[in-house]
Amino acid sequence: MTPSLTPLVTMLATDMELVNATILARMDSNIPLIPQLAGHLIAAGGKRMRPMMTVAGALLGSRDATIREPAIKLATAVEFIHSATLLHDDVIDESALRRGRDTANALWGNDASVLVGDFLFGRAFELMVEAGDMTVLGRLASAAARITEGEIKQMAITGQPDTPVDDYFDVIGGKTAVLFSAAAAAGIEITGAPAAQVEAMRVYGMELGMAFQIMDDALDYTASAEQMGKNAGDDFVDQKITLPTILAWQDGDAEERACWQRTLGEADFAEGDLERAQALLASHDAVNRSVVMAHDHAVKAGAALAPFIGDERTAPLARALADAALFAAHRAS
């Protein structure tokens, strides 16, 4: 059966409406540019996977109504941290298209993207303070620092086609998986759940995040602009080193490596290079092998949820979360 995000979205709908309302309320400012720019980004939406992690974690931990408000504040903070990193990424990538729309920096300029990103970081921490749990706050603060370490390391390996695969995993662990992981763990931690349950959600989020990013990187070489909301081959032109190119490099002969070196390594691009890269990836089955690795992480994510699947109260939500992980690793085509 095709995995689906729908059961999870349905179960979290009530809480996610509150998250959306909080997002709107808290991006407000008497400086009109801030809600304009933040609204452009956040209204574009995406699936809100990260705040869903927090809300789901909180619901697994407790159905107590008093926990809703801090959980929703934390979920909003998570989305703000994510949005801030997106705004700053756009400056770094100088990408003109995100989620199928013009990027904020293309519309308002780099200055505004940097500053509104900082504003959202600040607001995120205000929300976490209001949620009132120092341990949870520390968890998310560490995640914020790790995200940037991942992105800086990504910058460092850019243009290095011989990057070892472990360095890639380190990059995506930092830039993507850590926030999923901290979001999921924070949600259940604020309910006062036992440490083993917090740890289970931490692992779930981590594995889901790995699956999500590996898949995103694999699809960059296959999907059309409509599917991805961005252009196919973006990573190639940006000299980004991702799992498919690492696998193809490892298996490539001297001539193939010279091709990767000229393009990814030296940004010396010629007509037809993207098609040639895609052909090389296909000849080593590099995209499919990446998808399989994404799927393995998704399976591990689901396995981490065993304590919740064994409990009648939490089983339906846990099963929906496991399905969401498989969905993240599912190949749309």
Added chain:
Amino acid sequence: MTPSLTPLVTMLATDMELVNATILARMDSNIPLIPQLAGHLIAAGGKRMRPMMTVAGALLGSRDATIREPAIKLATAVEFIHSATLLHDDVIDESALRRGRDTANALWGNDASVLVGDFLFGRAFELMVEAGDMTVLGRLASAAARITEGEIKQMAITGQPDTPVDDYFDVIGGKTAVLFSAAAAAGIEITGAPAAQVEAMRVYGMELGMAFQIMDDALDYTASAEQMGKNAGDDFVDQKITLPTILAWQDGDAEERACWQRTLGEADFAEGDLERAQALLASHDAVNRSVVMAHDHAVKAGAALAPFIGDERTAPLARALADAALFAAHRAS
């Protein structure tokens, strides 16, 4: 007598050495670029006025040895927040480079400045979590959000020579004074001092910060490169609206306003425009009037310290703080 920073620096020397050691330890990362870039910025140093506010606040509140460690962590966090905003400012300045202006900040590029800035924000919040006081953390988180609001508003008034003076005060209150204020208040707040004392330090930091920024803006039209560590007239070329230009605009006739509009408003610069602007400022005594306003704020900063000057234990440090405020508003020439 010429006001001096020396008494304050001397009184805080022991604690500031610990702050410097913590700065070095906490900017470390296994990604070499981070300590390299952060070190380049932070080693360049400046006077470390902001963390001094925190350390001084803590010493006013309590001489208890157990309060040193959290106070030093907070002071380090304050310096990291300041450093992060400086790094992000560099990105914004680089867009000025595209307008044909020369800046020295091309060592690592935009990407690294954005990301290392984010990293320092993350580390700042980790340090605040370790300091362990949620109220203090909330105060500094709000300051971080307000700083970016101030900078965004500054961006919004850029190129608007008819900006009302209150908008300017709002900008510098946000981008500069709020961090001085939160730094000073956080330092004493973490000692558990009475609310009135925390408020006194909040006002002190705010007034000192206003004096500091007004002075900085005034000197931009007078100082030589050696005095400022940057070029005279930088703000003019960047179309930044500051107190001297606002005063000159308000008092200017139609012809003078046309000149401000062409230059600050439309960036249509010609040979000799900076000298003409300086002459216009001189004819309205705009720089001197700005310096007087900075001095007024410095006096208010000192007045806020009355509760500490009335106490024998805290009087010497409070007097040194009052002197530091006058120093910030002192015209070097």
